[in-house]
Amino acid sequence: MQYQVHCECKRSITVSGADAGASVRCPCGKTVEVPPLHKLRASAGQITTSPELTLEAMLARGELPDTPNCESCSQFTPGIVWIELMSESSEAAKMPEEAALGCLVGIVSGITDLILKPEPKRPAGYNVWFRIPIRCCPSCEQKLKNTKCREILRRHQLSAALLDKWPHLIVRRVKK
Ligand SMILES: [Zn+2]
Numbered sequence: 001m002q003y004q005v006h007c008e009c010k011r012s013i014t015v016s017g018a019d020a021g022a023s024v025r026c027p028c029g030k031t032v033e034v035p036p037l038h039k040l041r042a043s044a045g046q047i048t049t050s051p052e053l054t055l056e057a058m059l060a061r062g063e064l065p066d067t068p069n070c071e072s073c074s075q076f077t078p079g080i081v082w083i084e085l086m087s088e089s090s091e092a093a094k095m096p097e098e099a100a101l102g103c104l105v106g107i108v109s110g111i112t113d114l115i116l117k118p119e120p121k122r123p124a125g126y127n128v129w130f131r132i133p134i135r136c137c138p139s140c141e142q143k144l145k146n147t148k149c150r151e152i153l154r155r156h157q158l159s160a161a162l163l164d165k166w167p168h169l170i171v172r173r174v175k176k
Pocket residue numbers: 007008009010011026027028029030
């Protein structure tokens with residue numbers, strides 16, 4: 001994997017993971033520090049370091065759901081069900097800035113779906129971190145439980161990484 005670092009002279013220099021933490025010389029003669037690997041990865045958008053940032057970007061670009069088939073029965077469906085990832089408000093202090101932003105973006109991209117429905121009931125004292133759309137056909141939607149929602153999120157690399165990073169997050173289907 002190759003990464004870009006930037007010199008004061010505005011040149012970008014290609015480095016590899018092996019250069020992490022070291023320094024490289026720019027053609028202008030200046031020495032450029034190469035950040036540690038986790039920072040290089042984060043700047044390249046690799047989900048290993050920041051699943052919430054990657055998710056936020058995908059939600060903002062309208063890339064989710066990323067499958068045309070029902071997550072439960074695998075049949076083609078235009079149906080979408082929204083899943084909320086929440087924490088108790090007492091946990092909100094732990095919410096990283098980027099997740100707070102992701103939460104906002106998630107809600108914004110959910111507006112077109114939610115505008116026709118009454119605001120879903122939500123237990124008091126909870127903060128929503130993310131609202132994620134998943135593909136689900138109307139008949140599977142009838143029997144979609146919160147435990148099943150978590151199972152579905154676990155099947156996807158990105159949401160699985162998010163649940164690994166923030167294990168206290170509560171997975172809850174948005175009720176109509
Ligand atoms: Zn330079």
